[in-house]
Amino acid sequence: MSARRQRWEVRPPAPATFIAQLNLHPVLATLLYQRGLHEPEAAHAFLAADYTSGLHDPLRMRGMAEAAARIATAIDRGERMAVYGDFDVDGVTAVALLTQAIRAMGGKIRPYIPHRAREGYGLNNVAIGQLAADGVRLLITVDCGISNVAEVVEAKRLGMDVIVTDHHHPPDELPSADAVINPKQPDCAYPFKGLVGVGIAFKLVQALARYGKRPAHLRGRDLLDLVALGTIADMGPLVDENRVLVRAGLLALNETNRPGVRSLITVAGLTPGAVDSGGVTFSLAPRLNAAGRLDDARRAYELLLADDQATADAIAADLHATNRERQSMTRQLQTIAEELINASGRAEHPLIVLTNPNFNAGLLGLVAARLVERYHRPVVVIEQGSETSRGSARSIPGFNIIELLDQCADLFVRYGGHTAAAGFTIHTANIPVLEQRLLALGKQYLKEELLTPRLLIDAKLPLDELSWDVYYAIQQLEPFGHCNPTPMFMAPNVTVIDPQTTTTGDHLRMRVRAGTNVYEAIGFNFGHFAAALQRHPTVDLAYQLAVDEWNGQRRMRLLVRDFRRAGQGG
Structure with a gap:
């Protein structure tokens, strides 16, 4: 198994005839094919994402x-x-x-x-x-x-x-x-x-x-910055019309005249004019969401429609502080949740249900999502109230959580959601019955294969084949997000040089070499593997590409997503 205990699945490359028909970089052609775009016309339309012709009536x-x-x-x-x-x-x-x-x-x-x-x-x-x-x-x-x-x-x-x-x-x-x-x-x-x-x-x-x-x-295009913010934050699939709207919306966002969006970009530490889908997901959306999670969502609304810069700056600063508080509270609740799981043996259940009166309703979804990542199984987290309780559910790839809740509909006051995420209100007295029913359904539908984490790798891309041409070809797939993820690559037989933890000890910094090619790499939350990599420095590396800019210089670096001993397979 790999460091993340994942089963690696390397997708097969696109057919040579398809690559020849597209007349694009072979890596880009393969990535398009793997996204289900098997006809050249569909692939080129995806890349164009044309606002004038790509919207439906x-x-x-x-x-x-x-x-x-x-x-x-x-x-x-x-x-x-x-x-x-x-x-x-x-x-x-x-x-x-x-x-x-x-x-x-x-x-x-x-x-x-x-x-x-x-x-x-x-x-x-x-x-x-x-x-x-x-x-x-x-x-x-x-x-x-x-x-x-x-x-x-x-x-x-x-x-x-x-x-x-x-x-x-x-x-x-x-x-x-x-x-x-x-x-x-x-x-x-x-x-x-x-x-x-x-x-x-x-x-x-x-x-x-x-x-x-x-x-x-x-x-209409003056409203697209809002469309991009909401669509990316809600994990709308970035294909078809959403891709067109978000691509145009990111351009609008980077050129926005909204004082509130400008202030939000500043407090988030992003570069105006260079905000991408990742900046929305990890920086802008959490600050906007923080208002509704811990305070009043109308603050986020007031920011988006603020008329003057001074008002916008004040609200943005307030949301930034609220988001810091949200981050701290989420970490605390995650610790409580993991202690409950470990003490009760729920980690062995095919589906985890947690109930606690100290959970915060505004943070249930975040905690559930982190637990899904930690335990790789659907998670339902419930804030227990005296008469009614509220819950949030998050799922794993390939398992429809809302269909599971449909089979428990008689227990809820109300519920709703998507394939991957859902929420509900329930009479507190019904929680034990809900947990029993969900566990029974989980045992029925969640087989071992589904509960084994998988890492889908788009292509083998050895380090000696990396180039700026490859990077710019991949960037044509932007914006990345749900249903159009940032491509994942595998480099075999990589030598790790000088692996070290960051100051906090959480993350891993190192250089990686294949032949004469050496790249800087960082692995978030991989810090505890530094010693092991010093002992066994030759690995197969699962990575994504990123770019650093410093003093006007640009350099490629690798984001480490997993690794395993070289040639291990599986």
């Missing part, structure tokens, strides 16, 4: 025409509207996008983002009642609502029309809204099912333009 989405017509009427009549979203980055960016666009169209619209701790996910009747009392006549949901059957009934009873836009797994019973927009719902002919909440909100703005409602002094 929004009116092909079920419910879109009815929704756009109703909103256009509300704008014309001066009716009061509200856009109601989730408290994560996808929901906040979707609320900001629709609020900004509809106001620029002349509409009277207000945002509503529920408080995670006080209100929980999705529509709630207290908020609905307040909005109705304030004169709201059209309620539009973004990134939520598909499971809120009873709440939609209540909103309509109070005299509001309701438009639901959502991208989560649709339940068997859909809400009786005036329009339901979700490309995953039955009989929706929209060709791409992977849009997240903010992407659907953007398509709604496009549809409104077809009904003659164009935002004054605002182009």
Whole structure:
């Protein structure tokens, strides 16, 4: 086994005929082929990701025409509207996008983002009642609502029309809204099912333009920075229309006139003009998410639509501090969770369920994700309350967690999610039954092969074949993310030179050599392997490529993802 105890699977290269047809660098052609792009036309379209031709007609989405017509009427009549979203980055960016666009169209619209701790996910009747009392006549949901059957009934009873836009797994019973927009719902002919909440909100703005409602002094492309932020943060698959939107959105983000986004880039320590998908994932999104996890997500909304730089700088600094607190709390809760797992023997279960009253609802998903990485099995983490409790589930590749929760639907107050992630509210008394049922289902569906970690390697790429031509060819696949991961390579028979831990002892710095080629390499969380590599310095290396810039000089370095003794195989 490897250092990470993973089974390496090296994908076969693309057929020679395919490489010849593409007339591209062989490494790039292989990576395209492995992404399922087996026709030259599809491969070239993927690389182009053309904004002018790569987007689908929004009116092909079920419910879109009815929704756009109703909103256009509300704008014309001066009716009061509200856009109601989730408290994560996808929901906040979707609320900001629709609020900004509809106001620029002349509409009277207000945002509503529920408080995670006080209100929980999705529509709630207290908020609905307040909005109705304030004169709201059209309620539009973004990134939520598909499971809120009873709440939609209540909103309509109070005299509001309701438009639901959502991208989560649709339940068997859909809400009786005036329009339901979700490309995953039955009989929706929209060709791409992977849009997240903010992407659907953007398509709604496009549809409104077809009904003659164009935002004054605002182009559709001016909203794409929000689309990129929400789509990357919510792990939308970066293929098809999402790839087009995010690629254009990253350009918009790097040229943005939003004071809030500029401030966020600065506090995150990123370089303006050079923010990529990784910068969004690891730097911008966590700071925006921190508001909803520990405080109030409206702070993130206020940052995105801040009018002046001073206000934006103050909010960004506040979110930066909140994110630092979030990081510390997450580490503490992860330690508690691992102690519970080790003390109870749950590490041997095919699926881990943890319940504790000291868990923080805003951090459940983060802790669950870290435990999945640590134990490589689905994890459900529950904050135990006196009467009701909230839980978050994360899964492993190849296992659909929402389908598992579907088989426990009778136990939940509400639930929803995706293939890889889900959340729920449950009566506390039902938690023991839920754990028993999930464990039984886990034993039934989670076989040993699925629970054995795999490392998918895109290609063998020896160090003596690395070059700037290879690097620039690979960069044509950007933006990287879900369904278009950063390529993973394997270099055989590499000699490790001078492996050392970083100051904290957590990480590993070294040089690696094959022939006369020597590269700097870093392995995050590999620090404890330094001594072993000194004793056995010849390894097969699984790595990704990165670039460092210092004093105007650029150099390639390797990000170590795993290693094993040379020639070990398996």
